[in-house]
Amino acid sequence: MRIYLDHHATTPVDPQVLSAMLPYFTEQFGNPSSRQHVFGQEAAQAVAEGRAHVAALVGAQPEEIVFTSGATESDNLAIRGAARSLAPRGRHVVTTAIEHPAVLEPCRTLEREGFEVTRVEVGPDGVVDPARVAAALRVDTVLVSVMAANNEIGTIQPVEEIGALCRGRSVVFHCDAVQALGRVPVDVAAWNVDLMSLSAHKMYGPKGVGALYVRRDRKPRLRLQPQAEGGGQEKGARSGTLNVPGIVGFGEAARLGAQAIASGEPQRLRALRDRLFEGLRKHIDGVELNGAAEPRLPGNLHVSIERAEAETLILSLGGSIALSSGAACAESEGKGSHVLRAIGLPDERVYTALRFGLGRYNDAAEVDTVVEALAEAVKTARSRWQPASS
Ligand SMILES: Cc1ncc(COP(=O)(O)O)c(C=O)c1O
Structure with a gap:
């Protein structure tokens, strides 16, 4: 998978x-x-x-x-x-x-x-x-x-x-x-x-x-x-x-x-993105959206998951689900994403942030699989959570 x-x-x-x-x-x-x-x-x-x-x-x-x-x-x-x-x-x-x-x-x-x-x-x-x-x-x-x-x-x-x-x-x-x-x-x-x-x-x-x-x-x-x-x-x-x-x-x-764009791909992506967000919120407590819900790119979801460090979460998915913690770019210089800092997020929200970018070949079954896998991974990440690590 x-x-x-x-x-x-x-x-x-x-x-x-x-x-x-x-x-x-x-x-x-x-x-x-x-x-x-x-x-x-x-x-x-x-x-x-x-x-x-x-x-x-x-x-x-x-x-x-x-x-x-x-x-x-x-x-x-x-x-x-x-x-x-x-x-x-x-x-x-x-x-x-x-x-x-x-x-x-x-x-x-x-x-x-x-x-x-x-x-x-x-x-x-x-x-x-x-x-x-x-x-x-x-x-x-x-x-x-x-x-x-x-x-x-x-x-x-x-x-x-x-x-x-x-x-x-x-x-x-x-x-x-x-x-x-x-x-x-x-x-x-x-x-x-x-x-x-x-x-x-x-x-x-x-x-x-x-x-x-x-x-x-x-x-x-x-x-x-x-x-x-x-x-x-x-x-x-x-x-x-x-x-x-x-x-x-x-x-x-x-x-x-x-x-x-003319044939409704943005609408399809928006529906998939909303399905992902709803799925995450239903199965995981403490999921917070970063930035305004709208106006936002149809395929983008950016959330912080309370007490689940993003790096740990992504690693526990075993590399088979490609997500980003959004903190990798050089501009961040190890301090976490400059964008998340700029919008005033506190440390905990920055280090628990996940970026999802949906695209042309994703479908609802994949979204559901990701929700399920993340719900499990969050349990692992939370068991390792050390507030001081942020
Ligand atoms: C907003 C934005 N500008 C510029 C770039 C750089 O684009 P390229 O990879 O084509 O150099 C990227 C890609 O990461 C981007 O997201």
């Missing part, structure tokens, strides 16, 4: 995505920059199609998509690339306390370069208050970065309002939309974003490929300082031979993601 409930960490590649990719490793292996021969032309055509699918999923124009090696690179290119090129106008950046390290770390780098960064605090609901973002804006603010949905507690952020705010003040708005993409509708126009980070492997595409959306109709035109210089691919924003199979896979994953 193996049950995968860790879809915020990564997702399996959809078989249709894999079969779309395979020819681009072997027969159609050309370099898309080699325009003089058919090998290169076929690869360039495949990249163009992939670009169009990714753009369509977020309501962008294909020429607004810059392919990267993943969202970590996209976040770095957006934050360092925009802030450095906007530095003559101002050196203040606004972000939030619950961003992914791929946003927080480049912000730290900017601080070392003399920028000031305001990290907007977030309340127990895990939802950024646009009024706090507004209050953080200064005359020298050049960039705001707020994620679309949190990768731990799944809370969906009011990006539309924050985007409108930034637009009104002519501040560049970057949004890390990795966890929202393919799960809920994402629309660069409605959200007023100027820059948006995307990743394929969180939406049934391959690892190692992502994109940065860069708005083209912004005035003055947004120019990013490239982080990788070389052959000038991606209009100079990101040099390096394009990952053609990856881009083809990303495109196919985007096409399937749009179909999944």
Whole structure:
């Protein structure tokens, strides 16, 4: 028995995505920059199609998509690339306390370069208050970065309002939309974003490929300082031979993601998630939800289970049920999740926190099995509980 409930960490590649990719490793292996021969032309055509699918999923124009090696690179290119090129106008950046390290770390780098960064605090609901973002804006603010949905507690952020705010003040708005993409509708126009980070492997595409959306109709035109210089691919924003199979896979994953949203997959996941929460609450006492119930990603459940240390719990499941204690990322530095700290959870809630991420191939039988297994594991974890250990 193996049950995968860790879809915020990564997702399996959809078989249709894999079969779309395979020819681009072997027969159609050309370099898309080699325009003089058919090998290169076929690869360039495949990249163009992939670009169009990714753009369509977020309501962008294909020429607004810059392919990267993943969202970590996209976040770095957006934050360092925009802030450095906007530095003559101002050196203040606004972000939030619950961003992914791929946003927080480049912000730290900017601080070392003399920028000031305001990290907007977030309340127990895990939802950024646009009024706090507004209050953080200064005359020298050049960039705001707020994620679309949190990768731990799944809370969906009011990006539309924050985007409108930034637009009104002519501040560049970057949004890390990795966890929202393919799960809920994402629309660069409605959200007023100027820059948006995307990743394929969180939406049934391959690892190692992502994109940065860069708005083209912004005035003055947004120019990013490239982080990788070389052959000038991606209009100079990101040099390096394009990952053609990856881009083809990303495109196919985007096409399937749009179909999944249209065909009711979010509703199916929400029902499964609710079944999981109800099952846990029925069979285990002391189950507390972390962050607001809504707005939240349909496949996300994040709870703390009283007197059951998450690490012990996960270990006693024997590795066959994939869950996350949500405290593994480097940003946490052994102090427990920075996101859970930011929303004000006490030690006990942080160290007993479990993240469930449901996905395309999960079903009700799996959810019921997990509830049963966890109810047993909680008994073991509680027998070993030492409040001092937290
Ligand atoms: C919100 C968020 N941003 C960025 C990333 C990094 O994405 P990638 O693995 O494509 O570099 C992740 C993945 O962990 C994420 O959840």
